[in-house]
Amino acid sequence: MTHTAVAVGGRASYKEIVELMDEWKVSALPVLAGEGRVIGVVSEADLLHKEEYHLGADVLADRSRPATAKAAAVYAEDLMTSPAVTVHADATLSEAARVMARRRVKRLPVVDEQGLLEGVVSRSDLLKVFLRSDAEIAREIRDDVLPALPATLTVRVEEGVAVLGGDLRDRALVPLAARAVRAVEGVVDIRLELRPAATASATTASG
Numbered sequence: 001m002t003h004t005a006v007a008v009g010g011r012a013s014y015k016e017i018v019e020l021m022d023e024w025k026v027s028a029l030p031v032l033a034g035e036g037r038v039i040g041v042v043s044e045a046d047l048l049h050k051e052e053y054h055l056g057a058d059v060l061a062d063r064s065r066p067a068t069a070k071a072a073a074v075y076a077e078d079l080m081t082s083p084a085v086t087v088h089a090d091a092t093l094s095e096a097a098r099v100m101a102r103r104r105v106k107r108l109p110v111v112d113e114q115g116l117l118e119g120v121v122s123r124s125d126l127l128k129v130f131l132r133s134d135a136e137i138a139r140e141i142r143d144d145v146l147p148a149l150p151a152t153l154t155v156r157v158e159e160g161v162a163v164l165g166g167d168l169r170d171r172a173l174v175p176l177a178a179r180a181v182r183a184v185e186g187v188v189d190i191r192l193e194l195r196p197a198a199t200a201s202a203t204t205a206s207g
Contacts, residue, residue, distance in 0.1 A: 001120060002119050002122070005109070005119050006020055007117060010033060010075065010077035011075050013074060014073070014074050017042055027044050028044065029076075030120065032117060035116065038111055039083070042076050042080040042081070043081065046070055050072075085103045085108060086110070087099055087111075087121065094183065096121050107122045108121050129186045134158060137160070137184060137186045141162060141181055150173065151167060151177070153165065159188070160186060162181050162187050163190075163191045164177060165193045165194065174194070178190050178192065
């Protein structure tokens with residue numbers, strides 16, 4: 001995550017928000033209250049409602065519609081989406097990626113147990129794990145994953161694809177091994193080249 005996160009208070013003006021987004025090249029800003037508690041997020045989508053209704057001032061009279069209410073808003077506390085979609089600092093990148101996909105957001109405020117802002121994780125942060133070298137990924141699998149499996153396995157990594165070989169006679173362990181390796185940051189995919197006793201299961205797990 002990015003520890004130096006730009007954020008705004010609830011009374012930040014529309015123009016101030018736009019200027020900060022442009023200056024920091026971000027698509028959303030956390031909105032803070034008190035000592036740094038995240039109470040919402042204002043995004044480009046929230047701001048664009050004003051442009052959508054720019055030429056239709058008459059529709060702004062109907063403040064019951066969220067979109068038109070935001071179109072008339074001038075402060076972050078009225079523009080923001082609340083409650084904010086956040087993740088805790090101990091969340092894995094995979095968990096953050098799932099939240100982003102499910103909630104359709106590009107950036108997530110990272111908060112502590114009190115809800116105070118610690119940083120922001122973005123899509124680009126999630127993609128950085130795939131810059132890890134093959135050697136580094138293979139070393140983590142050998143040191144942290146394979147010793148925990150009741151089997152004699154080997155691993156090599158080619159362009160982010162982890163190739164597991166060796167002897168895994170208990171077919172029930174194939175999905176477990178595949179999930180454990182897939183959880184290693186930077187693994188793009190898994191290919192299993194196990195001995196004949198587990199070949200059928202290996203094919204299923206890799207698919």
